[in-house]
Amino acid sequence: GSNWSLLLQGQWMVEFYAPWCPVCQQMELAWEAFARNSKELELSVGKVDVTQEPGVSGRFLVTTLPTIYHAKDGVFRRYRGSKTLEDLESYILERKWESIEPVAGWKSPTSLMMYGMAGLFHLSGWIRQIHNYFTGTLGIHIWVSYAIFILATLLIGLILALIFVLLIDCMCPAKSKEESFDSVDPDEHKIEDQQQTELSAGDEIPENSLSVGENEEEGEEESQPNSSDDSAVEECEGENDLEPFESDKLEETSLRQRKNPMEPEL
Numbered sequence: 001g002s003n004w005s006l007l008l009q010g011q012w013m014v015e016f017y018a019p020w021c022p023v024c025q026q027m028e029l030a031w032e033a034f035a036r037n038s039k040e041l042e043l044s045v046g047k048v049d050v051t052q053e054p055g056v057s058g059r060f061l062v063t064t065l066p067t068i069y070h071a072k073d074g075v076f077r078r079y080r081g082s083k084t085l086e087d088l089e090s091y092i093l094e095r096k097w098e099s100i101e102p103v104a105g106w107k108s109p110t111s112l113m114m115y116g117m118a119g120l121f122h123l124s125g126w127i128r129q130i131h132n133y134f135t136g137t138l139g140i141h142i143w144v145s146y147a148i149f150i151l152a153t154l155l156i157g158l159i160l161a162l163i164f165v166l167l168i169d170c171m172c173p174a175k176s177k178e179e180s181f182d183s184v185d186p187d188e189h190k191i192e193d194q195q196q197t198e199l200s201a202g203d204e205i206p207e208n209s210l211s212v213g214e215n216e217e218e219g220e221e222e223s224q225p226n227s228s229d230d231s232a233v234e235e236c237e238g239e240n241d242l243e244p245f246e247s248d249k250l251e252e253t254s255l256r257q258r259k260n261p262m263e264p265e266l
Helices: 004-008 022-026 028-036 054-059 085-093 112-137 142-171 177-259
Strands: 011-017 044-049 067-072 075-079
Touching (some): 011 085, 022 028, 028 085, 054 112, 112 142
Parallel strands (some): 011 044
Antiparallel strands (some): 067 075
16 A cells, blocks of 8 residues: 555556465466566566555455556556466567556546545455454454444444534524514515405405395386386277277167167057
């Protein structure tokens, strides 16, 4: 970890390994010979134990072992060739690394994202050490150690949530009741005015209906005498129509009396 800044200068070949990795053990002799010839090849050769330096392995996002990277003035390329001494030396002498695409910007060990990944790997290594201390030195059962970590995770989450809420309250304080009442007052007045207008309109409707009903009743009362007058007129017209018929009958009877002289009395 302390030599991380040295990787950003000059030409490097770095191997990430673990003591328990069998492939790493097989290529250990070839890598040591490659390191001895580093002066002739004009480069520096290094090794990183992922169990001891989780932060550095996190920067390179090491997920398989062994993993080898080539670095040239802060530009990183992953070596995917054979692990023999000849192939390692030809990779440098023939400058084969120039034909390999460098690591993408966001995946580069110098990026901010990989800096955060290094912190996560370092935290995981620290948790592993505490777990080994609980189970090895203190003799605590493995499941008890897991339970301790679970409770600690929940407690830390609650504390962080509380701090987050307090920060939000400090940055965005809540309004007082008086301010909220004043801010709501204009809208409430508008709503009250609308309700009053609706109520007044509702009160006028029954009065109009009553006036219409009264006018209808008066019209009915006025129509009754008119109807009686019309019936009287019709009766008079009927009587006038009967008078010519009666006069005709009287004339006929008088003519008959004139034609037929009166019979002598016996």
